[in-house]
Amino acid sequence: MCGIVGAVSERDVQGILLEGLRRLEYRGYDSAGMAVINGESSLRRAREVGKVAALADAISANPLSGHLGIAHTRWATHGEPSQLNAHPHMSGERLAIVHNGIIENYQELRDELKTEGYVFTSQTDTEVVAHLIGKNYQQEGNLYNAVKTSITRLRGAFALAVVHADEPDHLVVCREGSPLVVGVGIGENFIASDQLALLPVTDRFMFLEEGDIADIRKDQIKIHDRDGQAVERTITRFEHGSDSADKGEYRHFMLKEIYEQPRVIKATMEGRITETRVLEQALGTSAANLLENVRHVQIIACGTSYHAGMVARYWIEDLAGVPCSVEVASEFRYRKHVIQPDTLFLCISQSGETADTLAALRQAKKAGFRAALAICNVPGSSLVRESDLVIMTQAGPEIGVASTKAFTTQLTALLIFTLALARHNGLSEQKEAEIVQAIHLLPGQVSDVLALDAEIEAMSKAFMDKNHSLFLGRGSQYPVAMEGALKLKEISYIHAEAYPAGELKHGPLALVDSEMPVVTVAPNNDLVEKLKSNLEEVRARGGELFVFADRAADVKPEEGIHVMQLPSVHEITAPIVYTVPLQLLSYHVAVLKGTDVDQPRNLAKSVTVE
Numbered sequence: 187m188c189g190i191v192g193a194v195s196e197r198d199v200q201g202i203l204l205e206g207l208r209r210l211e212y213r214g215y216d217s218a219g220m221a222v223i224n225g226e227s228s229l230r231r232a233r234e235v236g237k238v239a240a241l242a243d244a245i246s247a248n249p250l251s252g253h254l255g256i257a258h259t260r261w262a263t264h265g266e267p268s269q270l271n272a273h274p275h276m277s278g279e280r281l282a283i284v285h286n287g288i289i290e291n292y293q294e295l296r297d298e299l300k301t302e303g304y305v306f307t308s309q310t311d312t313e314v315v316a317h318l319i320g321k322n323y324q325q326e327g328n329l330y331n332a333v334k335t336s337i338t339r340l341r342g343a344f345a346l347a348v349v350h351a352d353e354p355d356h357l358v359v360c361r362e363g364s365p366l367v368v369g370v371g372i373g374e375n376f377i378a379s380d381q382l383a384l385l386p387v388t389d390r391f392m393f394l395e396e397g398d399i400a401d402i403r404k405d406q407i408k409i410h411d412r413d414g415q416a417v418e419r420t421i422t423r424f425e426h427g428s429d430s431a432d433k434g435e436y437r438h439f440m441l442k443e444i445y446e447q448p449r450v451i452k453a454t455m456e457g458r459i460t461e462t463r464v465l466e467q468a469l470g471t472s473a474a475n476l477l478e479n480v481r482h483v484q485i486i487a488c489g490t491s492y493h494a495g496m497v498a499r500y501w502i503e504d505l506a507g508v509p510c511s512v513e514v515a516s517e518f519r520y521r522k523h524v525i526q527p528d529t530l531f532l533c534i535s536q537s538g539e540t541a542d543t544l545a546a547l548r549q550a551k552k553a554g555f556r557a558a559l560a561i562c563n564v565p566g567s568s569l570v571r572e573s574d575l576v577i578m579t580q581a582g583p584e585i586g587v588a589s590t591k592a593f594t595t596q597l598t599a600l601l602i603f604t605l606a607l608a609r610h611n612g613l614s615e616q617k618e619a620e621i622v623q624a625i626h627l628l629p630g631q632v633s634d635v636l637a638l639d640a641e642i643e644a645m646s647k648a649f650m651d652k653n654h655s656l657f658l659g660r661g662s663q664y665p666v667a668m669e670g671a672l673k674l675k676e677i678s679y680i681h682a683e684a685y686p687a688g689e690l691k692h693g694p695l696a697l698v699d700s701e702m703p704v705v706t707v708a709p710n711n712d713l714v715e716k717l718k719s720n721l722e723e724v725r726a727r728g729g730e731l732f733v734f735a736d737r738a739a740d741v742k743p744e745e746g747i748h749v750m751q752l753p754s755v756h757e758i759t760a761p762i763v764y765t766v767p768l769q770l771l772s773y774h775v776a777v778l779k780g781t782d783v784d785q786p787r788n789l790a791k792s793v794t795v796e
């Protein structure tokens with residue numbers, strides 16, 4: 187995914203920008219570039235395909251020294267990876283911009299600007315924005331106003347940083363749907379798409395909000411909101427040690443990673459959805475083409491990722507009406523398959539190095555699938571390199587062996603993918619908008635569940651001395667129950683089995699007695715009444731029930747039924763929200779039992795062997 191860095195300072199900014207780009211490399215990119223305005227107020231630019239190191243070499247041969255500059259790592263959405271398509275883009279010789287995101291109406295604007303005589307040298311949507319700002323600059327004679335006027339014409343998601351050689355003492359930045367942060371220095375200021383890029387130069391940050399536009403000078407930061415009101419954004423200090431390699435205030439990495447979920451779910455959706463729509467091209471330049479004729483989806487994964495795939499099957503069949511099969515990679519790779527025509531092969535892996543999943547992908551590429559899509563958390567991993575299309579989750583490094591934030595970000599990415607696929611298969615704009623709005627609510631809803639931590643911890647005591655447990659769910663909550671059971675097994679070593687609730691009386695009910703806690707997830711969907719009957723079956727056998735339920739599902743606490751009420755959520759996004767209390771439950775049981783939460787016995791984080 188693209189990265190932005192910018193700086194205005196007394197000192198030369200070239201080194202600051204390069205180091206910023208290096209720190210954004212983890213996000214994955216295909217080219218890099220930089221534009222710097224030097225003392226004589228002329229603007230110079232360097233762009234290279236490939237690694238930031240190639241850009242650094244180019245710059246060391248031809249330095250771009252100066253006190254104001256912007257830089258970019260590009261992950262192409264409009265136009266192939268090439269030097270001409272790399273950012274910064276320019277309008278004339280004196281204005282340069284870098285852009286993260288997608289301009290949905292770029293074709294219409296490009297046609298309009300062409301008739302006015304603007305010449306395009308790239309295939310990108312970004313160059314359209316450069317010329318639009320260039321045109322408005324001619325009229326307004328002021329960069330801030332030119333950016334302000336121009337963004338009223340843009341549809342889509344964007345974070346922009348713009349400089350003009352006639353105004354060599356400031357940069358203008360804005361955000362709408364893609365993240366942007368201002369780094370506050372002393373006598374110098376910075377901007378970036380991710381605060382990690384700026385940690386060598388500052389630890390004080392202001393996070394811009396949607397619709398904000400800011401004027402950044404070395405000794406002044408002025409921000410206006412969408413309505414043109416001057417606003418102050420709080421400065422927060424980056425706590426060194428709260429990065430991924432450190433547990434910070436948390437007792438275990440797993441707990442830290444559970445608590446990171448609101449932020450990383452937001453990061454996974456950012457730049458990929460507007461208020462009401464999925465930005466299909468954010469899934470890659472070839473996404474529309476590849477998804478157009480998909481008639482079947484084959485999902486392959488292992489462990490937690492397999493559960494994410496199982497949830498996705500409900501979504502894909504429900505929203506896109508496309509048949510979907512899900513199989514664990516270690517089974518898939520050792521059997522013969524009947525491949526339906528136009529099948530999309532979809533691999534899910536946190537690390538991108540899972541041996542069985544990779545082997546299945548390599549087989550599939552020879553077997554005649556339409557294309558291979560990877561959902562992965564590690565840029566540059568084998569899975570990412572070998573797939574035709576990639577949707578990166580933005581979970582950040584996951585240290586705890588038991589996967590938590592990787593799972594919920596995989597689900598977020600899978601839901602966005604499903605909506606893109608569904609659009610090619612007749613999903614109405616209204617339904618898409620309804621679900622995109624539900625996705626926007628997820629970070630807040632997950633935070634609400636995290637606020638129940640103390641209650642869940644109290645509940646966990648009931649599991650401490652048990653040897654077995656059952657997890658039940660129906661519909662898309664069945665894989666959530668499977669994931670809950672897997673978490674409990676992995677870190678507390680309690681035997682946990684998950685069943686679709688309707689299967690109970692076909693066998694597992696025989697196991698139920700007072701020593702067998704039964705955990706159930708019950709959002710308020712049309713299966714809840716059936717689920718309630720299943721709960722009665724358990725209670726009648728003396729089983730103790732632990733129910734995570736939507737308030738509206740109206741499950742009453744009684745003798746033997748412990749109910750934890752969760753926020754009301756959209757049925758489609760419910761699996762993401764309902765996973766979180768089960769993560770916390772397993773975590774607290776494991777802590778009470780004194781097991782090694784982050785490195786459970788016999789398990790490895792990245793399963794790179796068969």
Ligand code: HGA
Binds near residue numbers: 188263264285310
């Ligand atoms: N649309 C722009 C920027 C792409 C981007 O933000 N990727 O994450 C381009 O294709 O250059």
